Amino acid sequence: MQAMNVLIVYAHPEPTSLNGSLKDFSIEVLEKLGHRVEVSDLYAMRWKSQVDADDFLLDGRNEPLNVVRSSKEAYETRRLTEDVMAEQRKLLWADALIFQFPLWWFSMPAILKGWIDRVYAYGFGYGVGEHSEKRWGDRYGEGTLQGKRALLIVTTGGWVEHYSERGINGLIDDILFPINHGVLFYPGFDVLPSFVAYKTMDIDKKRFTEITAQLRIKLENLFLEKPIPYRRQNAGEYNIPTLTLKDGIKVRGQGFRIHQN
Amino acid sequence: MQAMNVLIVYAHPEPTSLNGSLKDFSIEVLEKLGHRVEVSDLYAMRWKSQVDADDFLLDGRNEPLNVVRSSKEAYETRRLTEDVMAEQRKLLWADALIFQFPLWWFSMPAILKGWIDRVYAYGFGYGVGEHSEKRWGDRYGEGTLQGKRALLIVTTGGWVEHYSERGINGLIDDILFPINHGVLFYPGFDVLPSFVAYKTMDIDKKRFTEITAQLRIKLENLFLEKPIPYRRQNAGEYNIPTLTLKDGIKVRGQGFRIHQN
Numbered sequence: 001m002q003a004m005n006v007l008i009v010y011a012h013p014e015p016t017s018l019n020g021s022l023k024d025f026s027i028e029v030l031e032k033l034g035h036r037v038e039v040s041d042l043y044a045m046r047w048k049s050q051v052d053a054d055d056f057l058l059d060g061r062n063e064p065l066n067v068v069r070s071s072k073e074a075y076e077t078r079r080l081t082e083d084v085m086a087e088q089r090k091l092l093w094a095d096a097l098i099f100q101f102p103l104w105w106f107s108m109p110a111i112l113k114g115w116i117d118r119v120y121a122y123g124f125g126y127g128v129g130e131h132s133e134k135r136w137g138d139r140y141g142e143g144t145l146q147g148k149r150a151l152l153i154v155t156t157g158g159w160v161e162h163y164s165e166r167g168i169n170g171l172i173d174d175i176l177f178p179i180n181h182g183v184l185f186y187p188g189f190d191v192l193p194s195f196v197a198y199k200t201m202d203i204d205k206k207r208f209t210e211i212t213a214q215l216r217i218k219l220e221n222l223f224l225e226k227p228i229p230y231r232r233q234n235a236g237e238y239n240i241p242t243l244t245l246k247d248g249i250k251v252r253g254q255g256f257r258i259h260q261n
Numbered sequence: 262m263q264a265m266n267v268l269i270v271y272a273h274p275e276p277t278s279l280n281g282s283l284k285d286f287s288i289e290v291l292e293k294l295g296h297r298v299e300v301s302d303l304y305a306m307r308w309k310s311q312v313d314a315d316d317f318l319l320d321g322r323n324e325p326l327n328v329v330r331s332s333k334e335a336y337e338t339r340r341l342t343e344d345v346m347a348e349q350r351k352l353l354w355a356d357a358l359i360f361q362f363p364l365w366w367f368s369m370p371a372i373l374k375g376w377i378d379r380v381y382a383y384g385f386g387y388g389v390g391e392h393s394e395k396r397w398g399d400r401y402g403e404g405t406l407q408g409k410r411a412l413l414i415v416t417t418g419g420w421v422e423h424y425s426e427r428g429i430n431g432l433i434d435d436i437l438f439p440i441n442h443g444v445l446f447y448p449g450f451d452v453l454p455s456f457v458a459y460k461t462m463d464i465d466k467k468r469f470t471e472i473t474a475q476l477r478i479k480l481e482n483l484f485l486e487k488p489i490p491y492r493r494q495n496a497g498e499y500n501i502p503t504l505t506l507k508d509g510i511k512v513r514g515q516g517f518r519i520h521q522n
């Protein structure tokens with residue numbers, strides 16, 4: 001297989017944790033496959049999580065902050081902070097992006113959310129393409145990161161049953177939908193089904209071997225696996241500008257799943 | 262009406278923003294109703310977002326960090342940091358909690374996620390009650406914050422249609438489910454239907470007046486409105502310990518909505 005570029009954005013405070021071990025394992029497997037791997041270790045980088053006026057190196061910094069407007073202007077004039085621009089360059093370099101994190105409160109740790117909030121500037125992560133009553137931007141299948149692949153690697157203390165179709169936490173694919181669809185498919189990524197390790201409170205050697213064996217297969221197929229078939233915004237299935245599925249579009253079931261074919 | 266205690270946890274970097282105005286408006290309305298209001302203005306407080314070893318004032322701080330174990334020990338021995346313990350005291354004081362934030366990437370800003378990640382310590386936000394094969398803790402309707410009410414006040418640039426049943430972003434109630442159900446109902450809050458202001462990119466005076474008129478009604482009913490009827494974990498509808506809805510439980514539809522009556 002051709003050598004590809006893989007960016008792992010990793011969010012766990014403890015290098016010797018299960019997450020740290022899985023991150024190291026992923027690097028090893030991907031490099032053995034011949035890929036080039038770059039890791040953004042957010043805790044090690046002391047990543048700044050909060051969006052604020054310091055993110056935008058603009059003249060009028062004492063004016064009231066309008067996040068969207070400042071983000072747009074700073075991105076266009078290359079006056080975002082260097083930490084943010086470095087991550088944007090890594091994204092452009094990557095053929096595949098992996099977010100690796102423990103599921104905390106049914107979402108990602110704050111530090112990773114802060115990576116998205118800051119790196120996805122207007123004009124880069126959103127606000128791409130024509131926005132009018134006839135066209136609502138290049139997004140959900142199109143955008144800056146189109147043609148690249150993305151994968152979540154997630155650990156959770158809960159059981160697989162707790163995250164099943166009738167499990168109390170809600171179906172894991174629904175819990176991850178705002179990330180897979182709203183954060184990754186949105187700027188154009190092809191999104192793979194997530195890799196989730198359950199019941200991670202006490203992992204013995206046997207269980208770790210099982211998890212890594214499954215993860216190895218997942219990583220070996222990073223550029224081969226079929227992505228989640230989300231519907232593309234601009235492929236004719238949605239009304240513009242209300243962005244509702246057209247009446248003629250038959251869906252299976254209810255909830256987030258109607259947005260995939 | 263009886264005077265109640267209301268905690269507003271507010272996450273926006275700009276005081277003169279729509280969010281800032283809505284926060285000020287809420288304080289005014291609630292105080293006129295006779296309630297006592299406390300605000301945690303996370304940006305103004307320079308809230309620390311990331312969970313790390315500094316959160317736990319324990320002896321073995323140079324050991325590898327196990328977040329759950331350290332959180333448990335630090336909570337039990339009152340060796341969490343003062344900023345976290347102050348927020349826990351505010352939660353215990355409050356009769357109602359309001360999270361107010363702009364929807365960024367289909368979730369809350371990182372700084373607010375970091376408030377949850379840190380304030381919801383083991384023994385306080387989770388890990389409450391007996392955990393065994395017969396009982397899976399006091400959660401989802403029971404827990405430390407049982408008997409209190411909670412409400413999200415959210416702004417978003419998208420249109421109401423984009424967040425409707427067939428809208429491309431997914432139904433707003435589904436997007437907010439991991440917060441309403443997973444963060445608020447989990448430690449025991451009765452959760453009210455969320456207040457969402459749409460299309461907030463350019464709000465003129467007329468639109469602001471409309472939004473605040475609706476918000477006033479919402480706040481006037483903070484202690485009167487019927488909560489979302491989520492199913493309680495320990496009320497007999499879920500199998501223990503798999504926490505799946507029992508076979509006999511009839512549900513309407515698919516997805517997150519099956520977890521409400």
